[in-house]
Amino acid sequence: MPQRRTKRSIAGIAAICITAAGALAACGGDDTSGSAKALTWYINPDSGGNDPNKKGQTHLAKVCTDQAKGAYTISTQVLPNSASDQRQQLLRRLAASDKGVDIMSIDPVNVAEYAEAGFLAEVPADKQEALKEDAVKPIVESAMWKDKMFAAPMWANTQLLWYRKSAAAEAGLDMSKPVTWDQLIEAAKKLDSSIGVQAKPYEGYTVWINALVESAGGHIIANEGAGADELQLGLDSAESKKAAAIIGEIARSGIGGPAMGSSDETASLDLFAGGGAFLVNWPYTWAALPEKGVDVKDIGFARYPQAVQGKESAPPLGGIELGVNAASANQAAAWDAIACITSQENQKTYMLGTGNPAARKAVYDDPEIKKEFPMASLIRESLDAGGPRPATQYYGDLSTALFKKFSPPDQVNEGTPAEAANFILEVLKGEALL
Amino acid sequence: MSTVATAPSTTRQPKPGLTDRAKGERALGWKLAGPAFVVMLLVTAYPIFQAIWNSLFSFRLTDPASRKFVFLGNYVTIVTDPLFWLAVGNTLFITVVTVVVELVIGMALAMLMNKVIWPRKTLRTVVLVPYSIITVVSAFAWFYGVQISTGFLNHWLEALTFGAWDVNFNWFGHWWSSMLVICMSEIWKTTPFMSLLLLSGLAQIDGAMEEAAKVDGATFWQRMFKVVLPNMKAAIMVAVLFRTLDAFRIFDNVFIMTQGAQNTTTFSLLAYDQTINRVEIGMGSAISVLLFLSVLLIAAIFVRGFKVDLTGGRN
Numbered sequence: 001m002p003q004r005r006t007k008r009s010i011a012g013i014a015a016i017c018i019t020a021a022g023a024l025a026a027c028g029g030d031d032t033s034g035s036a037k038a039l040t041w042y043i044n045p046d047s048g049g050n051d052p053n054k055k056g057q058t059h060l061a062k063v064c065t066d067q068a069k070g071a072y073t074i075s076t077q078v079l080p081n082s083a084s085d086q087r088q089q090l091l092r093r094l095a096a097s098d099k100g101v102d103i104m105s106i107d108p109v110n111v112a113e114y115a116e117a118g119f120l121a122e123v124p125a126d127k128q129e130a131l132k133e134d135a136v137k138p139i140v141e142s143a144m145w146k147d148k149m150f151a152a153p154m155w156a157n158t159q160l161l162w163y164r165k166s167a168a169a170e171a172g173l174d175m176s177k178p179v180t181w182d183q184l185i186e187a188a189k190k191l192d193s194s195i196g197v198q199a200k201p202y203e204g205y206t207v208w209i210n211a212l213v214e215s216a217g218g219h220i221i222a223n224e225g226a227g228a229d230e231l232q233l234g235l236d237s238a239e240s241k242k243a244a245a246i247i248g249e250i251a252r253s254g255i256g257g258p259a260m261g262s263s264d265e266t267a268s269l270d271l272f273a274g275g276g277a278f279l280v281n282w283p284y285t286w287a288a289l290p291e292k293g294v295d296v297k298d299i300g301f302a303r304y305p306q307a308v309q310g311k312e313s314a315p316p317l318g319g320i321e322l323g324v325n326a327a328s329a330n331q332a333a334a335w336d337a338i339a340c341i342t343s344q345e346n347q348k349t350y351m352l353g354t355g356n357p358a359a360r361k362a363v364y365d366d367p368e369i370k371k372e373f374p375m376a377s378l379i380r381e382s383l384d385a386g387g388p389r390p391a392t393q394y395y396g397d398l399s400t401a402l403f404k405k406f407s408p409p410d411q412v413n414e415g416t417p418a419e420a421a422n423f424i425l426e427v428l429k430g431e432a433l434l
Numbered sequence: 435m436s437t438v439a440t441a442p443s444t445t446r447q448p449k450p451g452l453t454d455r456a457k458g459e460r461a462l463g464w465k466l467a468g469p470a471f472v473v474m475l476l477v478t479a480y481p482i483f484q485a486i487w488n489s490l491f492s493f494r495l496t497d498p499a500s501r502k503f504v505f506l507g508n509y510v511t512i513v514t515d516p517l518f519w520l521a522v523g524n525t526l527f528i529t530v531v532t533v534v535v536e537l538v539i540g541m542a543l544a545m546l547m548n549k550v551i552w553p554r555k556t557l558r559t560v561v562l563v564p565y566s567i568i569t570v571v572s573a574f575a576w577f578y579g580v581q582i583s584t585g586f587l588n589h590w591l592e593a594l595t596f597g598a599w600d601v602n603f604n605w606f607g608h609w610w611s612s613m614l615v616i617c618m619s620e621i622w623k624t625t626p627f628m629s630l631l632l633l634s635g636l637a638q639i640d641g642a643m644e645e646a647a648k649v650d651g652a653t654f655w656q657r658m659f660k661v662v663l664p665n666m667k668a669a670i671m672v673a674v675l676f677r678t679l680d681a682f683r684i685f686d687n688v689f690i691m692t693q694g695a696q697n698t699t700t701f702s703l704l705a706y707d708q709t710i711n712r713v714e715i716g717m718g719s720a721i722s723v724l725l726f727l728s729v730l731l732i733a734a735i736f737v738r739g740f741k742v743d744l745t746g747g748r749n
Contacts, residue, residue, distance in 0.1 A: 084711070088710060088711060091495070091496070091713060092710075095495045095496070095713070113496055114496075116496065116497065117495070117496035117497065117498075119496075201695055227500070258602065259582075259602075259604055259607070261607070262604060262606070262607060393496060393497065396711065396712060397712055400711075400712075430492050430504075430507070430508070430511060430714070430716075430717065431511055432511070432515055432517075433511070433512065433515045433517045433518060433704065433707075433708065433717070433721075434517075434707060434708070434712060
């Protein structure tokens with residue numbers, strides 16, 4: 001009898017172990033690293049979702065899989081919605097050397113962080129020219145880290161100034177010439193109307209702050225690529241003070257809308273759609289306005305406003321770069337796939353399908369694109385003149401610290417940039433929490 | 435008098451000479467609990483020591499090369515940072531408010547469930563529904579119910595106040611209103627747990643005692659404070675201890691609703707931000723260790739200070 005009991009308990013323990021092992025193995029998910037040809041592409045969500053029949057990234061995966069004729073197959077996995085959640089998930093997978101990730105859609109600002117950590121494979125020398133060729137300059141610069149190329153430009157994004165033609169005429173603004181933020185503020189005050197901006201404490205607010213600083217001629221980081229101890233910020237400067245003055249004035253005068261401190265792209269778009277005079281936002285605005293019942297006949301678009309009269313503005317830049325996981329076993333196939341995905345033809349398909357602007361300039365000269373996007377040449381011009389967000393391996397910390405110190409916007413004053421600079425350096429040196 | 439006091443020590447067996455039965459029981463005890471003990475060591479002790487070790491370094495996951503031993507440097511940074519004390523203050527606030535409110539509502543529900551005869555099973559099931567919902571889901575439900583664009587709460591309040599309430603009130607735009615929503619969702623979700631624990635305590639009270647007090651002319655509140663509560667003290671303390679430890683770790687509601695905006699960050703959220711978002715493993719581990727120590731402290735205060743007997747009933 002006692003022996004039987006022992007046997008039973010051993011069997012019980014074995015059963016527990018087997019169950020536990022099974023549960024642990026299940027956590028690993030689909031490991032495609034075993035097959036040399038199967039590539040997994042982690043995409044950021046676009047209007048195509050995970051449906052190959054819509055014209056999003058999943059569609060391009062299907063097109064390229066068909067073209068490869070068995071050389072490789074691409075399957076897609078959709079990343080979370082928000083930019084910071086996308087970064088977190090990729091970072092976790094990359095830090096754990098997850099071989100199940102081959103190709104990734106990366107926000108340009110995160111290339112530096114991943115590359116510095118050694119998570120990204122360098123672009124093969126023979127592929128670099130073809131990927132850079134004809135692509136807008138800032139998006140190519142974002143793909144580089146310390147003079148090496150770590151990612152392939154896929155699509156590029158920029159913000160435009162949207163306005164109501166009737167409102168601009170009433171305020172006496174000549175929109176055929178570049179306008180300044182100060183002029184817009186004056187006009188909005190006079191009309192008792194609003195300027196839609198993004199000033200909630202999130203990445204979009206950093207985009208705005210950076211665009212203002214860059215437009216004024218300054219830079220948030222003075223020595224890009226430096227380590228935490230040597231990093232020098234350009235925030236304690238006249239340019240940054242000008243940027244802070246614009247933000248504070250818009251917030252305090254109430255022309256940023258009643259909930260400016262919690263406004264993101266969607267909220268600012270709603271403010272504009274509800275009768276606001278001006279808005280700075282990404283090109284998807286053009287397709288989104290009719291959906292909100294706005295007659296686009298009265299809607300105009302112009303270059304991003306100037307921070308300083310007469311100084312060319314530096315519009316915000318966004319977009320997606322494609323990177324290859326350094327731990328991937330299929331790197332050669334992954335770069336072949338990227339060459340296909342980023343081809344001029346596929347970028348055009350993608351732009352038509354999702355409204356996300358292509359990285360290659362030639363796409364903007366395509367008659368079909370010109371018909372679909374009347375502001376195509378303005379987008380192209382803005383992309384070329386764009387002021388990228390600072391390239392640094394500490395971008396996540398820098399951005400969070402920056403928008404935290406600039407919040408709430410109605411308390412931003414000339415002293416805010418210097419205060420933010422001190423805080424950022426403290427955080428990076430491990431002397432403050434974030 | 436002296437014989438009574440020494441009586442237990444003479445009947446108890448001296449330690450070295452355990453009876454065969456006691457030895458056998460002890461061996462069986464180890465056999466039964468041993469595997470679980472080993473698994474516990476593997477899955478809890480190892481990560482705890484790893485976290486303590488990591489907390490002594492300045493270590494960023496994206497920059498492993500510049501990992502540096504800083505001894506207690508991270509802890510000094512943390513306890514001198516106002517953000518940390520804000521997080522601790524918020525966490526204590528949420529813990530105290532939710533536990534007190536839950537205790538009161540939970541007690542009322544437990545007494546109702548104890549007395550009600552007819553739809554007894556139905557009532558117990560209905561009360562349990564919120565507890566069966568995953569915390570993240572309940573946090574989203576409250577978030578969408580309160581948020582300006584999708585929420586109904588502002589519209590209800592406007593109707594109830596005959597238009598005095600502002601429909602565009604941003605619940606997540608202020609500290610107090612964010613905290614109110616966070617606490618309400620926490621209370622809604624975990625009161626059932628409290629009431630079930632209290633119900634088990636209520637059920638153990640001998641009905642005859644209450645009956646006797648009633649016959650002696652005790653009022654409801656007298657019976658409540660002199661008979662019911664003293665007799666279920668053990669159950670109450672266990673319930674409060676469990677809920678306090680649980681509430682102190684609050685994360686989901688705050689993560690979903692505010693992400694720490696409007697100064698609503700909490701202890702766990704701060705640890706998450708440093709570890710997961712910033713991949714500052716050293717700093718994050720240090721906060722986690724402090725969180726662990728706080729939980730130990732709370733447990734110690736309850737077990738030692740209030741004499742909570744977790745093994746209740748065993749002699």
